[in-house]
Amino acid sequence: MKFFYTLCNFYWNSLDRLLGDRKTSTKLLAKILITIAVCVWTPTALLASIVRSQTEPSATTAAETPVSEATTVPEPVQSPSEVAQAESVPDPQETVETETAPNPFNFPRSTCGDSSSGSDDTWYPVFVDSGNLESIRNSYCADAVATKREDTGVETVQLASFTDRSRAEEFASAVKGEIGQPSLPEEPETPSASQTPSEAVSSVEQSCDPSYPGICISPNEGDLNCGDIPYRRFQVLPPDPHGFDREGDGIGCES
Helix, strand or coil: CHHHHHHHHHHHHHHHHHHCCCCHHHHHHHHHHHHHHHHHHHHHHHHHHHHHHHHHHHHHHHHHCCHHHHCCCCCCCCCHHHHHHHHHCCCHHHHHHHHCCCCCCCCCECCCCCCCCCCCCCEEEEEEECCCHHHHHHHCECCCEEEECCCCCCEEEEEEEECCHHHHHHHHHHHCCEECCCECCCCCCCCCCCCCHHHHHHHHHHCCCCCCCCCCCCCCCCCCCHHHCCCCCEECCCCCCCCCCCCCCCEECCC
């Protein structure tokens, strides 16, 4: 700006010499016009040219930028916690394979457990403590019963009983349960020295209900259901006081 001021002052002084003795009004008008041309228009045009040269490259760059690049959305940067969470999410295919793995007991079943082969069997009951009876019946064993464990006194659901411990352990693992206290076979009473052989036999027979010759159920027991005993598919004779043979085919607790 100082340069233009010096240049205009130079032109103003030079016009006095160039115009010479012309009339003062004509001389003044000429000086004004020439001064405007040199001192106003020239700096303005130069300044506009400078501004235009600075703005044109950015406009050209914006025009040349492809639409795909201008509209590209950068991928969000995941935090370490989000990456760890994403890695911990299980693969859906692996989940399906785990859920559809075949079970050796073909659940759900109408009945579970072993059939009684006599009163000399040791029974290993399988329980699911604090289980939902309806859900267990629908998912595992339809003949499961709600009861209370003799060994712990906890309210539980008994799904089945087995005469083989290894099979009971396999079953307990499949239903996520546990084996309860085994039910040992009842030892026959030893006849006292004062009893005759016939009296001893009579005493043993009286300790087991004759309606169920394959198993031993005390005739002094109250009203029992199949869910109250560990036996399945045993012989039943009249009068069947507990009603174990509902079908009347001589086989008790078939399901």
